[in-house]
Amino acid sequence: MASTTLFRCRRIITMDPNRPEATHVAVREGRILAVGDADCVWPDQEVVQDDRLADTVLMPGFVEGHAHMMAGAMWRYAYVGYHDRIDPEGVLHRGMTDIADVIERLRGHEAGLPEGQPLVAWGFDPIFIEGDRLGRAHLDRISATRPIVVLFSNFHLMCANSAALALAGYDRHSNIEGVVKGLDGAPTGELQEMAAMFPVMRRTGIDFRALTQRPDVIETYAQVCRRAGVTTATDLFAEMEEADVDTLLRVTGQPGLGLRLVPALGAAGGDPERIAERALALRARSTDRLRLGAVKLMTDGSIQGWTARVKWPGYVGGQPNGLWNTPPDQIFALCAAMQRHGVQMHIHVNGDEASDVSLAALEAAARAHPWPGARHVLQHCQMMGADQFRRCARLGVCANIFANHIWYFGDQHAALTIGEDRAMRMNAARSALDEGVRIAIHSDAPVTPMGPLFTAWCAMNRTTMSGRVLGAAQRITVGEALYAITLGAAYTLGLDGEIGSIETGKIADFAILGEDPTRVAPEAIRDVPVLGTVSGGEVHLL
Amino acid sequence: MTRLPLSVVGGYLGAGKTTLINRLLSEDHGLRLMVLVNDFGAINIDAALLASTDEDTIALTNGCVCCTMGADLFMAVGDVLDRAPRPDHLIIEASGIADPAAIANVARAEPELSYAGIVTVVDAGQIGGLLDDAQIAPQIRQQIGVADLVVLTKTDDVPGEVAALLAPLHPRAPVLLGGDRVTPLLLDVVPMGQRVTPSGHPAYTGWHCACPQMRDRAALQDKLERRPGGIWRIKGLVQTGEGMIEVQVVGANCELRAVAGGQAPGLVALGLADRVTRAEIEGWWSGT
Numbered sequence A: 001m002a003s004t005t006l007f008r009c010r011r012i013i014t015m016d017p018n019r020p021e022a023t024h025v026a027v028r029e030g031r032i033l034a035v036g037d038a039d040c041v042w043p044d045q046e047v048v049q050d051d052r053l054a055d056t057v058l059m060p061g062f063v064e065g066h067a068h069m070m071a072g073a074m075w076r077y078a079y080v081g082y083h084d085r086i087d088p089e090g091v092l093h094r095g096m097t098d099i100a101d102v103i104e105r106l107r108g109h110e111a112g113l114p115e116g117q118p119l120v121a122w123g124f125d126p127i128f129i130e131g132d133r134l135g136r137a138h139l140d141r142i143s144a145t146r147p148i149v150v151l152f153s154n155f156h157l158m159c160a161n162s163a164a165l166a167l168a169g170y171d172r173h174s175n176i177e178g179v180v181k182g183l184d185g186a187p188t189g190e191l192q193e194m195a196a197m198f199p200v201m202r203r204t205g206i207d208f209r210a211l212t213q214r215p216d217v218i219e220t221y222a223q224v225c226r227r228a229g230v231t232t233a234t235d236l237f238a239e240m241e242e243a244d245v246d247t248l249l250r251v252t253g254q255p256g257l258g259l260r261l262v263p264a265l266g267a268a269g270g271d272p273e274r275i276a277e278r279a280l281a282l283r284a285r286s287t288d289r290l291r292l293g294a295v296k297l298m299t300d301g302s303i304q305g306w307t308a309r310v311k312w313p314g315y316v317g318g319q320p321n322g323l324w325n326t327p328p329d330q331i332f333a334l335c336a337a338m339q340r341h342g343v344q345m346h347i348h349v350n351g352d353e354a355s356d357v358s359l360a361a362l363e364a365a366a367r368a369h370p371w372p373g374a375r376h377v378l379q380h381c382q383m384m385g386a387d388q389f390r391r392c393a394r395l396g397v398c399a400n401i402f403a404n405h406i407w408y409f410g411d412q413h414a415a416l417t418i419g420e421d422r423a424m425r426m427n428a429a430r431s432a433l434d435e436g437v438r439i440a441i442h443s444d445a446p447v448t449p450m451g452p453l454f455t456a457w458c459a460m461n462r463t464t465m466s467g468r469v470l471g472a473a474q475r476i477t478v479g480e481a482l483y484a485i486t487l488g489a490a491y492t493l494g495l496d497g498e499i500g501s502i503e504t505g506k507i508a509d510f511a512i513l514g515e516d517p518t519r520v521a522p523e524a525i526r527d528v529p530v531l532g533t534v535s536g537g538e539v540h541l542l
Numbered sequence B: 001m002t003r004l005p006l007s008v009v010g011g012y013l014g015a016g017k018t019t020l021i022n023r024l025l026s027e028d029h030g031l032r033l034m035v036l037v038n039d040f041g042a043i044n045i046d047a048a049l050l051a052s053t054d055e056d057t058i059a060l061t062n063g064c065v066c067c068t069m070g071a072d073l074f075m076a077v078g079d080v081l082d083r084a085p086r087p088d089h090l091i092i093e094a095s096g097i098a099d100p101a102a103i104a105n106v107a108r109a110e111p112e113l114s115y116a117g118i119v120t121v122v123d124a125g126q127i128g129g130l131l132d133d134a135q136i137a138p139q140i141r142q143q144i145g146v147a148d149l150v151v152l153t154k155t156d157d158v159p160g161e162v163a164a165l166l167a168p169l170h171p172r173a174p175v176l177l178g179g180d181r182v183t184p185l186l187l188d189v190v191p192m193g194q195r196v197t198p199s200g201h202p203a204y205t206g207w208h209c210a211c212p213q214m215r216d217r218a219a220l221q222d223k224l225e226r227r228p229g230g231i232w233r234i235k236g237l238v239q240t241g242e243g244m245i246e247v248q249v250v251g252a253n254c255e256l257r258a259v260a261g262g263q264a265p266g267l268v269a270l271g272l273a274d275r276v277t278r279a280e281i282e283g284w285w286s287g288t
Helices: A070-076 A099-111 A136-140 A162-167 A193-204 A215-227 A242-253 A272-283 A328-341 A352-368 A386-395 A404-417 A419-424 A429-434 A452-461 A478-492 A522-527 B017-026 B073-082 B100-109 B127-132 B137-145 B160-166 B183-187 B217-225 B278-286
Strands: A004-013 A021-028 A031-036 A047-050 A057-060 A062-064 A119-124 A148-152 A157-160 A179-181 A187-192 A230-238 A260-266 A295-297 A345-349 A377-380 A398-401 A439-441 A510-513 A530-535 A538-541 B004-010 B033-037 B050-053 B057-060 B065-068 B089-093 B113-123 B149-153 B204-209 B231-240 B243-250 B253-258 B266-272
Touching: A057 A478, A062 A452, A062 A478, A070 A215, A099 A119, A099 A136, A099 A148, A136 A157, A136 A162, A136 A187, A148 A162, A148 A193, A157 A193, A162 A187, A162 A193, A187 A193, A193 B073, A193 B100, A215 A230, A215 A242, A215 A530, A230 A295, A230 A510, A230 A530, A242 A260, A260 A272, A272 A295, A272 A328, A295 A328, A328 A345, A328 A352, A345 A352, A352 A377, A352 A386, A386 A398, A386 A429, A398 A429, A398 A478, A404 A419, A404 A452, A429 A439, A429 A478, A439 A452, A439 A478, A452 A478, A452 A522, A478 A522, B004 B017, B004 B073, B004 B100, B017 B033, B017 B089, B017 B113, B017 B149, B017 B183, B033 B073, B073 B089, B073 B100, B100 B113, B113 B137, B113 B183, B113 B243, B113 B253, B127 B137, B127 B160, B204 B278, B217 B231, B217 B243, B217 B253, B266 B278
Parallel strands: A004 A047, A004 A057, A062 A230, A119 A148, A230 A260, A260 A295, A295 A345, A345 A377, A377 A398, A398 A439, B004 B089, B004 B113, B033 B065, B033 B089, B113 B149
Antiparallel strands: A004 A021, A021 A031, A057 A510, A148 A157, A157 A187, A179 A187, A510 A530, A530 A538, B050 B057, B057 B065, B204 B266, B231 B243, B231 B266, B243 B253
């Protein structure tokens, strides 16, 4: 007979209203056999007591409903972002608040590199940096011979030093859109958009495809998740060629990974019917550790990049409305085809016009091909108001809300993108819940760092980086926030019957915490230590 | 190494991009084309021309290859550049809402590519509705505005109302995808410094100058900027006081670059016969 392990804990927050708290959980074959006190297991069972977690607080393993696998692989490059970040090994990287800091940090990285190897950095965001624009001259101070490239956090821009520009043949004679030139007629080093970035990337060995779906990338992603207490994570826009799927199956199938992975097939361009067929073929290959079959639709861009599709009155700076990545009638065609074939969709919507069009497409699809349990998910939902959430509720459409934006970009949204009044109602988790919508909240890692407790803190407090509260009326309670990062997110993935709470019969996925998030002050929940995870009964302490 | 010419085919969903690409793949132009498309759905190649197919690639007996580009277009372009042997010409089908200039710009940026034009395909019956749709009209106007050549499909002539819609968006009148007027233009079948290949073809005007000379680069630039609007393509080498300059004109795009001497100069030009005459070209070049 399989052995049963009985974990004793300081406290277990189950997220099961029938027994909200417990002290013991028994695990057999990776599943929860019983929850309760020391006597929760039936008397005739053989039990091995495990006291490693005796001083910890257990919660259901957190579920990250919107992140990307490259969140781990980016760390092969030097981090030069404004915010503090913790790498997959647990090392804290202090944020860099001015260009001198960035240069200083890169000097350190440069010294450790073998000769000839380009220095690549990531995470730089000029929106937070006052004074000079980062340029070639700054980077030339680090090295005149080694190619140096700094990728901006939005991946639409980069800055290269003179050695890297020379690789691509960029000089004062270049007349190329996206190769920015200064008053002196020479390139400043800033390169805008992929066409101008590509020749430098190609010659410095930067290939975004190598940052996803490779064995070491999956393992690093699992490390990132473990540090955040996450036991199930999405990869929301995956290419998934045949060889990629084989790799995903092999690596997620290995013991010790500690992660349940939910990739969504990217549905950009191409025939909706064929995409639906591919999604269904992928679904048939799902395992416990690799859940396939959903698709991801793109619609608009980002608000802070002024590329989100925003309803009237648009951007406060008078910028033109954003860009469709998928035109509205293609959104309708994709929604119709996926709904007809029974394929679940995650739909990227940042601006309120994008969410409006997507809801209209979902309404049309629901009328044409009724499917009450579809559980499609609008992702980001940053400008949705009560009216759009009511439409979600009526359709059974979930909302995965980008709560982290409040802290990271809230001040910029109020000042620069959509203005104070609309920024106050951004990422309106309160409205969504009040209208009866099933919600999750997310990080979109690597856009912001993965950390469901931090995301919960954002949704509960709505504090921005400047320390102000942006839209107190949209705050949610600790119970609602913890639900959103466990059962709520599990629901958006169709996994709420298997994970998301600690109750008998479910998979033994837990987050191991140093304190009880329900008993700390709301402002302190982001500081609750994550000590590791239990994944399918397997303990992974940090 | 020879630079790989890159053309981009843009245009809204259903405009006829795939029809054009089908023709480019299967016509007898003698070039080994590499075509990157979003999706094979509508690619329709005569079975007699198929050499092999798999999930992501169709290889033709004429040496052409059609591939799906995957999620990262630019990485796919890198793969094409790394192929040995390289194809003769790369054609990218932009997705229905994409800005073709954002793709074609890579041909100016990447030293191993050369710019061979943006062709935006417009459905004569669809365009009025698209330009009336406030949600997408700005992106549709952009696709037309950046084109070197606008190709009108699903019509036998250019309806007056369509011409009126397009006139403010693009300085050159659209051409029709009928007959054989379009694909030779796109494929640049005029080898450097040689005679115009579609010679004697009534649809085209060809012009050739054996040893073009100009005072300097600025004078050459100035001359090219005043070229007759009906010329689609000019290419070749011009001797100047500052050394040999390579000229590449495609539609609205004009590119000059200094090259090593030692090659024979020569310049060719090509346009549609109903847009420009040989006398006009000759008059422009030899005039002041």
